[in-house]
Amino acid sequence: MIALGAGASVVIYQYFFVGQINLIIIIKDIIISFITSLLFIVFVNTLVFKKIDKILTTVKVFRSQSNGPMAHSKNNTDEIELLQSEIMALADERKNEIERLKKLEMYRKEFLGNVSHELKTPIFNIQGYVLTLLDGGLEDKTINRNYLERAEKSVDRIIHIIEDLEAISQLETGELILEPERFEIITLVKEVVDAEEMRATTKGIMLNVPGNKPVFVYADKFRIRQVLVNLIVNSIKYGREYGETKIALHEMDNMILIEVVDNGLGIAPEHLPRLFERFYRVDKSRSHDQGGTGLGLAIVKHIIEAHNQTIRVTSKEGIGTTFSFTLTKV
Numbered sequence: 001m002i003a004l005g006a007g008a009s010v011v012i013y014q015y016f017f018v019g020q021i022n023l024i025i026i027i028k029d030i031i032i033s034f035i036t037s038l039l040f041i042v043f044v045n046t047l048v049f050k051k052i053d054k055i056l057t058t059v060k061v062f063r064s065q066s067n068g069p070m071a072h073s074k075n076n077t078d079e080i081e082l083l084q085s086e087i088m089a090l091a092d093e094r095k096n097e098i099e100r101l102k103k104l105e106m107y108r109k110e111f112l113g114n115v116s117h118e119l120k121t122p123i124f125n126i127q128g129y130v131l132t133l134l135d136g137g138l139e140d141k142t143i144n145r146n147y148l149e150r151a152e153k154s155v156d157r158i159i160h161i162i163e164d165l166e167a168i169s170q171l172e173t174g175e176l177i178l179e180p181e182r183f184e185i186i187t188l189v190k191e192v193v194d195a196e197e198m199r200a201t202t203k204g205i206m207l208n209v210p211g212n213k214p215v216f217v218y219a220d221k222f223r224i225r226q227v228l229v230n231l232i233v234n235s236i237k238y239g240r241e242y243g244e245t246k247i248a249l250h251e252m253d254n255m256i257l258i259e260v261v262d263n264g265l266g267i268a269p270e271h272l273p274r275l276f277e278r279f280y281r282v283d284k285s286r287s288h289d290q291g292g293t294g295l296g297l298a299i300v301k302h303i304i305e306a307h308n309q310t311i312r313v314t315s316k317e318g319i320g321t322t323f324s325f326t327l328t329k330v
């Protein structure tokens with residue numbers, strides 16, 4: 001195009017100013033223009049597209065770190081479009097990343113707030129009892145022992161919260177190494193049920209255990225006991241008086257599904273997605289009356305996931321709740 005343009009302008013110049021058209025000069029000018037434009041194109045290609053290529057490579061390196069899908073180009077014009085789409089994708093990823101970090105920051109603040117709130121109550125209780133005892137209560141035989149016992153209960157509560165927090169942080173940082181072994185699960189369920197029998201009886205709740213056919217699983221026995229304790233204790237705490245908790249086992253190919261079913265209060269659907277979050281409680285005052293911190297299910301979920309298994313909850317308000325998790329059968 002440039003060469004043709006140059007040729008045409010030489011013809012016009014010669015016709016108007018020189019008065020005649022010299023074919024050799026025209027051809028010479030066209031060749032010079034052609035070579036010049038060719039050099040220009042090569043220059044643009046090597047310099048500009050090399051720079052675009054460098055930018056594209058840098059963007060791709062950034063994107064590969066976030067594992068986003070990468071596009072490929074066939075020619076230079078595609079290259080510019082590709083760069084544009086890669087930059088847009090990078091911007092999108094960065095936006096998502098910032099949102100994720102903001103959410104994490106919110107969780108962190110919420111977590112710290114929850115920890116201090118949970119610890120405040122027993123600490124203030126202890127302070128109250130100790131001050132009353134120092135103010136003369138120590139000599140008052142009707143209250144001194146009772147207040148000391150109450151203070152001790154609050155100390156127990158603090159220890160319980162700290163132990164749960166420790167367990168969560170160990171599970172989250174991967175510090176906690178599972179110690180899996182082959183054991184019979186129904187025997188373990190029965191042990192936990194026996195240990196919680198008293199708690200259930202005071203509420204008139206019946207605990208039903210599965211049949212006698214032994215089922216062997218491969219898991220960390222101590223941790224699975226923790227899971228069963230929390231699920232069974234929850235079913236009693238949030239169960240109805242004179243209700244029932246059933247523990248059922250369903251054998252599948254190479255797995256076993258364990259269900260803890262109660263006919264208690266049930267949980268409204270809007271609470272279900274957040275149930276396994278740290279400190280999440282459906283009915284804060286009721287749960288608090290039961291001595292609950294809202295850490296139990298978070299620990300349960302971590303333990304089950306550390307076994308590469310899953311836990312699910314289904315519930316209907318006023319009807320009851322079912323927690324079910326899987327374990328590897330051996």
Ligand SMILES: Nc1ncnc2c1ncn2[C@@H]1O[C@H](COP(=O)(O)OP(=O)(O)OP(=O)(O)O)[C@@H](O)[C@H]1O
Pocket residue numbers: 164230234235238239262264265266267275280281282283287291292293294295296297298321
């Ligand atoms: N079987 C159940 N029926 C009804 N609600 C339940 C049941 N299990 C758990 N919940 C609800 O889920 C919340 C979270 O349970 P989670 O076990 O994490 O905490 P918690 O029992 O309150 O305290 P913690 O287990 O730390 O002592 C409970 O506060 C309760 O509101």
Ligand SMILES: [Mg+2]
Pocket residue numbers: 230233234292296297
């Ligand atoms: Mg609990």
